[in-house]
Amino acid sequence: MRAKKISVSWSGGKDSSYMLWSILSQPDFDVVELHTVIDAKTQRVGLHGVHKDLIVAQAQSIGLPIRFIFLESGNTNEKYEETIKKYYTDLKKRNIDCVAFGDIFLEDLKKYRDNLLTGFNLEGIYPLWGMNTKDLAKQFIKENFKSIICAADADKFPFEIAGRHYSTQLLSSFPESVDPCGENGEFHSFVYNGSIFNHPICIKKTGIIEKFYEFKDSSGKIQKSYFHFCDLQPGIPLLNF
Incomplete structure (x- = not known):
């Protein structure tokens, strides 16, 4: 029986990295490629704010092809579904399972x-489904993955959290209301080294930017959600914190 061919939804963050690591160790799976949804205008990954070039660098270090799914800025969920369905159609044509x-x-x-x-x-x-997020966060760090916080909810974190190393020390400073894996969208991360990489990703931090996103609440009223972003660019390896 042949191994199942898989395309991995890749954000460049810690959860997708740990997920890929777990899949690569299973002989029943054959990872064919990574795929990432990118804002066509900014060339960045959605709420992560990471530039496409750094995702390419990750894929090259991992040794897997990367497919980008470009989404126009400000598009509706209907447009997102239309775009992702085109990609899924392509997967089936290539016999990916x-x-x-x-x-x-x-x-x-x-x-x-x-x-x-x-x-x-x-x-x-x-x-990763159903795993305890406290245990998962500890295991990610124990397996020697290296990542930094690339985006964080301004209502839950101070400005300087952006660009910090994701570590046991940092986790201990999180408010109780924050999931240690950021599963509720409290923060996002960029992984620059770990066992899935053949070499570390060279990055530098060029500053922290605050941006907001507009959304409709349950009553239909427009609300704003503010995030702090660490602007990452190709640079030198961030090996020591």
């Missing part, structure tokens, strides 16, 4: 992903 995600406990998100996949007879793989 599964799409892997780094989700941990958000039931609605998992259901949404699975509903999209069902129409293409693709299977959703969730290697």
Whole structure:
């Protein structure tokens, strides 16, 4: 029986990195490529704010092809679905069986992903699903993955959290309301070294930027959500903190 061919949903962050690491150790799976949704205008990864060039550098170090799914800025969820469905159609044409995600406990998100996949007879793989996020965060660090906080919710963190190394010390400073893996969107990370990489990703921190996103609340009123972003550029390896 052949191994299942998989495309990995890749954000460049710690959860997708740890998820990929766990899949690569399983002989029943054959990871064919990574894929990342990119803002067509900014050339950056959604809420992570990481530039496409750094995602390319990660893929090159891992040794896997990367496919970019470009989404126009300000597009609706309907447009997102139209775009991602084109990619899923391509996966089926290439006889790829599964799409892997780094989700941990958000039931609605998992259901949404699975509903999209069902129409293409693709299977959703969730290697981290149901894991205790405190244990997962500790295991990620124990396995010697290296990452920094690239984006953080301004309502939950001070300005200087952006660009900090994701470490046991940093985790101990998180408020109780913050999930240690940021599963509720409290923060996002960029991984620059670890066992899935053949060499570290060379990066430098060029500053911290505050941006906001508009969204409608349950009453239909427009709200703003502020985030601190660490602007990352190609540079020198961040090996010591």
